[in-house]
Amino acid sequence: AQTVTQSQPEMSVQEAETVTLSCTYDTSESDYYLFWYKQPPSRQMILVIRQEAYKQQNATENRFSVNFQKAAKSFSLKISDSQLGDAAMYFCASKQGGSEKLVFGKGTKLTVNP
Amino acid sequence: DAGITQSPRHKVTETGTPVTLRCHQTENHRYMYWYRQDPGHGLRLIHYSYGVKDTDKGEVSDGYSVSRSKTEDFLLTLESATSSQTSVYFCAISSLGSSGANVLTFGAGSRLTVL
Numbered sequence: 001a002q003t004v005t006q007s008q009p010e011m012s013v014q015e016a017e018t019v020t021l022s023c024t025y026d027t028s029e030s031d032y033y034l035f036w037y038k039q040p041p042s043r044q045m046i047l048v049i050r051q052e053a054y055k056q057q058n059a060t061e062n063r064f065s066v067n068f069q070k071a072a073k074s075f076s077l078k079i080s081d082s083q084l085g086d087a088a089m090y091f092c093a094s095k096q097g098g099s100e101k102l103v104f105g106k107g108t109k110l111t112v113n114p
Numbered sequence: 115d116a117g118i119t120q121s122p123r124h125k126v127t128e129t130g131t132p133v134t135l136r137c138h139q140t141e142n143h144r145y146m147y148w149y150r151q152d153p154g155h156g157l158r159l160i161h162y163s164y165g166v167k168d169t170d171k172g173e174v175s176d177g178y179s180v181s182r183s184k185t186e187d188f189l190l191t192l193e194s195a196t197s198s199q200t201s202v203y204f205c206a207i208s209s210l211g212s213s214g215a216n217v218l219t220f221g222a223g224s225r226l227t228v229l
Contacts, residue, residue, distance in 0.1 A: 045220035091156055100145055104156040
């Protein structure tokens with residue numbers, strides 16, 4: 001069975017600084033995908049970044065990047081130059097190849113201080 | 115909302131009453147999902163559909179049924195609502211990226227309160 005663990009219920013960062021959100025996962029498959037979703041107070045779920053397990057290169061989307069450590073089953077999200085609009089709940093999720101089921105972690109609430 | 119509409123957006127009902135939540139998409143995507151979100155649990159999959167009349171259970175399917183008679187509509191029914199089903203319900207559709215990763219696009223959510 002897939003599991004996704006986010007060990008930080010809450011994190012805070014100063015505006016313009018960098019923060020890293022942790023995520024570990026467990027899967028028995030070699031073919032899988034990993035995601036970070038953002039949920040601002042509007043409640044809308046927004047895809048931030050995704051990573052294919054077969055790719056060694058870490059995914060990057062503007063100020064958002066991941067540190068994918070496959071052997072350690074770790075998938076952390078780094079937010080650079082944090083902005084007030086980054087304040088949200090962040091969910092890590094995984095999907096096994098061939099399955100349509102996306103499994104989410106419990107989320108990390110990020111506060112950005114001005 | 116990228117072509118996904120959930121209705122109703124808010125509902126308060128009493129224990130034992132039936133409730134149906136509707137998810138409507140204009141994207142013609144094959145896959146549709148219902149998730150529930152509760153504090154301390156993140157999002158959990160209730161049911162999903164991989165085509166008209168084709169559905170499967172997720173991890174928290176007890177007490178819920180679904181139907182998909184048209185590509186664009188996916189209905190979630192609570193036959194007899196209980197207080198434990200008080201939650202925010204999200205519909206999602208699957209948008210396969212070029213890599214084949216299953217990127218979900220979510221609706222705005224439906225908040226259900228069962229008294």
